[in-house]
Amino acid sequence: MAHEVEIPSVEHVSGTGIPVRGNDIDTDQIIPARFMKVVTFDGLGEFAFFDLRFDDEDEEKDHPFNETQYQDANVLVVNANFGCGSSREHAPQALMRWGIDAVVGESFAEIFAGNCLALGIPTVTADQATIEAIQDWVVANPDGDIDVDVAAETVTYGDTTVDVDVDEAQRKALVEGIWDTTALMKANENAIAETAANLPYVGSD
Amino acid sequence: MSRGTLYDKVWDRHKVTTLPNGQDQLFVGLHLIHEVTSPQAFGMLRERDIEVARPDLTHATVDHIVPTDDQSRPLGDDAAEEMMAELEANVREAGIQFDDPTTGNQGIVHVIGPEQGITQPGTTIVCGDSHTSTHGAFGALAFGIGTSQIRDVLATQTVAMEKKQVRKIEVTGELGEGVGAKDVVLTIIRELGTDGGVGYVYEYAGEAIESLGMEGRMSICNMSIEGGARAGYVNPDETTYEWLRDTDEFRDDPEKFERLKPYWESIASDADAEYDDVVTIDGSAIEPVVTWGTTPGQGIGITEPIPDPESLPADKVETARRAQEHMRVSPGETMEGYDVDVAFLGSCTNARLADLRDAAEVVEGREVHDSVRAMVVPGSQRVKAAAEAEGLDEVFREAGFDWRGAGCSMCLGMNADQLEGDEACASSSNRNFVGRQGSKDGRTVLMSPKMVAAAAVTGEVTDVRELPKREVEA
Numbered sequence: 001m002a003h004e005v006e007i008p009s010v011e012h013v014s015g016t017g018i019p020v021r022g023n024d025i026d027t028d029q030i031i032p033a034r035f036m037k038v039v040t041f042d043g044l045g046e047f048a049f050f051d052l053r054f055d056d057e058d059e060e061k062d063h064p065f066n067e068t069q070y071q072d073a074n075v076l077v078v079n080a081n082f083g084c085g086s087s088r089e090h091a092p093q094a095l096m097r098w099g100i101d102a103v104v105g106e107s108f109a110e111i112f113a114g115n116c117l118a119l120g121i122p123t124v125t126a127d128q129a130t131i132e133a134i135q136d137w138v139v140a141n142p143d144g145d146i147d148v149d150v151a152a153e154t155v156t157y158g159d160t161t162v163d164v165d166v167d168e169a170q171r172k173a174l175v176e177g178i179w180d181t182t183a184l185m186k187a188n189e190n191a192i193a194e195t196a197a198n199l200p201y202v203g204s205d
Numbered sequence: 206m207s208r209g210t211l212y213d214k215v216w217d218r219h220k221v222t223t224l225p226n227g228q229d230q231l232f233v234g235l236h237l238i239h240e241v242t243s244p245q246a247f248g249m250l251r252e253r254d255i256e257v258a259r260p261d262l263t264h265a266t267v268d269h270i271v272p273t274d275d276q277s278r279p280l281g282d283d284a285a286e287e288m289m290a291e292l293e294a295n296v297r298e299a300g301i302q303f304d305d306p307t308t309g310n311q312g313i314v315h316v317i318g319p320e321q322g323i324t325q326p327g328t329t330i331v332c333g334d335s336h337t338s339t340h341g342a343f344g345a346l347a348f349g350i351g352t353s354q355i356r357d358v359l360a361t362q363t364v365a366m367e368k369k370q371v372r373k374i375e376v377t378g379e380l381g382e383g384v385g386a387k388d389v390v391l392t393i394i395r396e397l398g399t400d401g402g403v404g405y406v407y408e409y410a411g412e413a414i415e416s417l418g419m420e421g422r423m424s425i426c427n428m429s430i431e432g433g434a435r436a437g438y439v440n441p442d443e444t445t446y447e448w449l450r451d452t453d454e455f456r457d458d459p460e461k462f463e464r465l466k467p468y469w470e471s472i473a474s475d476a477d478a479e480y481d482d483v484v485t486i487d488g489s490a491i492e493p494v495v496t497w498g499t500t501p502g503q504g505i506g507i508t509e510p511i512p513d514p515e516s517l518p519a520d521k522v523e524t525a526r527r528a529q530e531h532m533r534v535s536p537g538e539t540m541e542g543y544d545v546d547v548a549f550l551g552s553c554t555n556a557r558l559a560d561l562r563d564a565a566e567v568v569e570g571r572e573v574h575d576s577v578r579a580m581v582v583p584g585s586q587r588v589k590a591a592a593e594a595e596g597l598d599e600v601f602r603e604a605g606f607d608w609r610g611a612g613c614s615m616c617l618g619m620n621a622d623q624l625e626g627d628e629a630c631a632s633s634s635n636r637n638f639v640g641r642q643g644s645k646d647g648r649t650v651l652m653s654p655k656m657v658a659a660a661a662v663t664g665e666v667t668d669v670r671e672l673p674k675r676e677v678e679a
Binding site for chain 1: 218219220221222224225226227228230232234241242244245248252253254255261262270282284285287288291325327328333334335337349350351352353354356357360361362363365367399400403404430431433435464465468500520521523524527617618619636638639640641643645
């Protein structure tokens with residue numbers, strides 16, 4: 001008998017923000033390939049954005065993930081096409097294990113957003129001006145509270161509340177606590193077998 | 206919404222149900238696994254005490270970490286050996302077929318599927334690698350997935366997905382001399398943007414696509430993901446069937462071929478299919494394309510000037526400025542004459558037999574430039590053997606190329622093949638991201654296999670069409 005897994009709902013994420021600016025930040029930058037020579041995700045947090053954070057002598061470079069005021073942040077605020085490139089789940093895993101619980105941005109690569117969802121991390125979007133305003137606010141208010149309300153599709157920072165978009169399937173999955181799809185899909189074993197039986201190329205197992 | 210496309214038909218055939226979250230649950234016809242993205246998924250299955258649902262529809266190889274020189278065990282790199290051993294233990298326990306390097310069938314996951322005939326039209330294929338879109342060349346729906354989704358597929362042989370829109374990209378006309386599939390796809394990504402495909406799958410069509418062989422179609426579908434599309438495909442046709450007829454799956458079983466062919470024909474997009482978007486590109490106007498920056502969308506024709514960042518759309522300016530600083534290029538110049546230190550012919554984009562033939566044709570009778578370290582890394586052990594059977598290895602070796610074993614190699618630098626320092630690399634691979642080829646100061650210029658060959662012999666980015674003329678002048 002398979003073990004049941006408790007899946008929490010993610011209606012909103014609250015905490016402080018951390019801005020990482022720039023378009024087209026790919027997953028090779030979020031977690032360089034050499035740190036993927038591992039068979040578990042456990043230690044990946046310390047390698048998030050590694051090559052953007054450290055030079056060849058392992059000296060710290062300017063990067064928000066190095067800055068003291070952001071060390072407890074859990075809402076990452078990014079720009080366009082974040083998480084493009086490789087499908088490696090190591091990227092959202094590294095962010096999650098560093099402490100990120102939600103990502104707010106202009107747009108996300110689809111596999112990246114899907115990987116985040118599989119970890120219960122919302123990826124919510126808004127237009128460029130809205131995102132830049134949030135980033136500027138976070139810089140000015142590193143201790144200020146941000147609330148990402150997944151159910152209501154809003155982000156509140158300081159006294160400001162803005163509308164954001166949450167993909168409908170993502171919203172439903174997070175709010176209803178059905179984002180871990182293994183058990184959900186395993187429950188349909190008969191229908192799976194039926195679909196397979198109707199495919200001319202699939203043999204019986 | 207689209208209607209009557211291959212995407213719609215294959216989706217409907219594989220849809221198990223709509224899940225409570227609104228996503229569709231899709232049956233997976235083939236699950237390809239490799240050593241980098243699967244171990245954690247097997248770990249999660251063990252935690253939940255779940256067995257692999259359909260080992261018969263799961264197929265494993267090793268490609269990302271495998272050394273391309275000495276593959277004797279234990280592997281020289283401890284971390285690589287651990288990953289290899291983990292994969293071996295997982296596939297043995299589950300009873301999954303594994304093309305390890307001792308079998309003669311090992312290779313890049315997107316090369317071995319098509320060559321063995323397990324990549325077929327009208328199937329759904331997933332793999333924990335974004336270039337799974339490659340398999341769309343056969344009229345399959347093929348998606349890259351993350352590790353949690355690998356867990357889902359191992360557990361249920363299904364995956365949860367949302368249906369996308371379909372954009373038909375029609376490439377008209379005949380491709381010019383020296384112009385190939387890689388130039389076409391780099392042009393598409395440049396024109397539509399690296400995020401232009403978000404929310405879409407791409408159907409590639411038109412004379413320029415249909416006249417390509419399967420290898421060229423694979424190169425194009427391979428890079429769908431660099432354009433932001435979740436998948437890309439070409440409708441199956443006689444070219445597709447000819448390829449399949451000669452694979453392991455059907456060579457000795459013509460009855461199976463005849464049994465499946467009507468299905469393959471039935472899933473092709475209808476003549477009156479409806480698309481969410483249609484884009485037309487003039488194939489005859491495409492010239493050899495190279496990248497000047499650090500995303501695959503930053504490409505230009507070899508005779509075109511590098512753009513001034515200020516002339517680009519506002520959201521591209523900053524990325525372009527940083528890219529030009531990294532690559533050390535200036536607006537107004539062309540990429541022709543850009544010095545290269547390394548020539549890499551390999552990757553799931555361009556390491557098939559046809560790619561090696563293309564490059565060998567350029568290399569034959571010439572020598573690798575003194576300042577260039579040049580390597581050929583065949584996409585699979587079978588590609589390597591086939592190339593050796595027709596003497597391509599000799600052509601490359603005589604010219605001064607290093608002839609290596611099959612694997613992902615320098616494409617992403619998870620093995621010993623990496624750029625060093627600020628080396629510039631003429632590369633047939635798919636990504637020019639900063640740090641991608643193993644050195645964060647490395648500079649990658651993406652181009653076709655022919656153009657890599659030309660760069661290898663001249664030591665600089667070179668218009669392959671001008672290569673013979675240059676020798677006459679010299």
